[in-house]
Amino acid sequence: MTDTFDVAVVGRGIVGLAHAIAAARSGLRVVVIDRMARATGASIRNFGFVTVTGQERQEMWPLAKRARDIWADVAAHAEIKIVQTGLVMCARRPAAAAVLEDFMATEMGEGCELLTHAQLAARHGEVPYQHCAAALVSPHELRIEAREAMGAVARWMQYELGVHFTDPASVIGCEPCRVITSAGTIKAETIFVCPGDDLNALYPDVMAAHGVTRCKLQMLRLAAPAFRLPSPVMSDLGLMRYEGYSALPGADALAAQLHSEQADAVAAGVHLIAVQSADGSLVVGDSHDYGDSPDPFLHEKIDAGILEEFEAVLGQAPPTIERWMGVYASSSQQNWFTKEVDPGVHLTVVTCGAGMSTAFAIGERVVGAALNRNVMKVA
Numbered sequence: 001m002t003d004t005f006d007v008a009v010v011g012r013g014i015v016g017l018a019h020a021i022a023a024a025r026s027g028l029r030v031v032v033i034d035r036m037a038r039a040t041g042a043s044i045r046n047f048g049f050v051t052v053t054g055q056e057r058q059e060m061w062p063l064a065k066r067a068r069d070i071w072a073d074v075a076a077h078a079e080i081k082i083v084q085t086g087l088v089m090c091a092r093r094p095a096a097a098a099v100l101e102d103f104m105a106t107e108m109g110e111g112c113e114l115l116t117h118a119q120l121a122a123r124h125g126e127v128p129y130q131h132c133a134a135a136l137v138s139p140h141e142l143r144i145e146a147r148e149a150m151g152a153v154a155r156w157m158q159y160e161l162g163v164h165f166t167d168p169a170s171v172i173g174c175e176p177c178r179v180i181t182s183a184g185t186i187k188a189e190t191i192f193v194c195p196g197d198d199l200n201a202l203y204p205d206v207m208a209a210h211g212v213t214r215c216k217l218q219m220l221r222l223a224a225p226a227f228r229l230p231s232p233v234m235s236d237l238g239l240m241r242y243e244g245y246s247a248l249p250g251a252d253a254l255a256a257q258l259h260s261e262q263a264d265a266v267a268a269g270v271h272l273i274a275v276q277s278a279d280g281s282l283v284v285g286d287s288h289d290y291g292d293s294p295d296p297f298l299h300e301k302i303d304a305g306i307l308e309e310f311e312a313v314l315g316q317a318p319p320t321i322e323r324w325m326g327v328y329a330s331s332s333q334q335n336w337f338t339k340e341v342d343p344g345v346h347l348t349v350v351t352c353g354a355g356m357s358t359a360f361a362i363g364e365r366v367v368g369a370a371l372n373r374n375v376m377k378v379a
């Protein structure tokens with residue numbers, strides 16, 4: 001296989017697709033290469049929750065707002081259903097409600113409301129919210145069914161944007177203007193490498209310099225309950241995991257209380273996100289286990305911790321009908337990075353659990369900057 005393109009993208013996860021869309025929409029001839037015939041990694045294992053509220057304030061929050069708008073546009077073009085909108089963040093404890101009050105006092109609170117339990121119950125009457133001290137209701141989010149949407153986005157890219165997806169091939173290395181794969185060499189003026197949590201195959205030194213490791217998460221699908229959730233639901237433990245909340249003044253007091261009252265959940269990185277699919281079933285998670293080689297096993301105790309938090313917020317959990325794990329690239333040094341690793345070869349990795357929420361904006365930014373600068377021509 002030898003072919004010539006303006007842009008080659010390694011990786012058909014959401015980060016790779018984001019770069020490919022930005023390049024194709026600039027009128028360029030784009031090829032996407034992946035070792036799999038369809039996305040099977042983090043990008044189909046997630047909640048499909050495009051989260052704005054709670055993202056880190058300086059950089060990720062604006063990126064998420066832009067990415068949400070691109071998602072809405074892509075969803076309309078690719079005929080992807082927006083399954084849910086918004087967010088209900090239930091503060092079970094007064095200390096959590098205090099964090100939400102802090103949040104509402106920032107610019108990030110714009111468009112959000114802080115409700116009492118009675119107001120929340122009146123608004124979403126059929127949802128059996130257990131007692132909460134307060135609830136933040138955000139209108140900013142949207143949710144797609146990731147396992148269906150990733151294929152729909154790729155098909156739209158192929159048939160409407162003219163993006164070429166190669167047969168499955170492993171990328172062994174990249175040089176300026178050349179992608180060397182297990183099936184031959186592909187020539188492209190500019191190359192974007194978006195390998196997700198594949199830390200060791202391509203640019204392991206750059207990955208190491210950015211402190212990239214892996215994060216393993218456990219996920220559950222529950223049978224359809226009797227109610228419909230208008231919006232995804234989160235709770236106190238999530239206020240510690242999302243920097244847009246955890247950096248606020250009241251967060252330390254909440255963290256101390258959670259460490260004391262829910263020590264096992266905190267140790268396992270358990271928090272609650274509950275979203276609902278078109279068929280009524282619920283996707284519920286998750287947990288966070290960090291390390292380069294996470295074990296591949298699903299631990300019942302962790303699932304029990306997730307379900308315990310679900311029941312504290314939404315009452316009796318329906319039966320579990322599916323379980324899976326997912327892994328994403330993670331780093332404590334930055335939420336994402338891009339680096340020109342060779343002339344015209346750019347490595348981009350989202351190193352936090354917010355790739356579905358930010359990749360479209362990151363791809364747009366990285367591709368725009370790279371294509372303005374890169375003057376390499378295919379030899």
Ligand SMILES: Cc1cc2nc3c(=O)[nH]c(=O)nc-3n(C[C@H](O)[C@H](O)[C@H](O)COP(=O)(O)OP(=O)(O)OC[C@H]3O[C@@H](n4cnc5c(N)ncnc54)[C@H](O)[C@@H]3O)c2cc1C
Nearest residue numbers: 011013014015035041043046047171196326354355356357
């Ligand atoms: C359980 C779970 C829940 C999550 N929930 C959310 C959420 O609700 N909202 C949110 O914003 N984010 C969420 N995330 C995070 C989000 O899913 C990730 O940040 C994002 O999917 C990462 O996308 P990616 O393209 O970098 O990686 P991936 O989707 O893993 O794609 C990487 C691709 O690169 C390919 N590849 C790598 N190396 C090579 C090579 N050498 N040759 C060929 N192909 C290669 C792989 O085959 C793979 O297809 C969640 C993650 C998980 C695991």
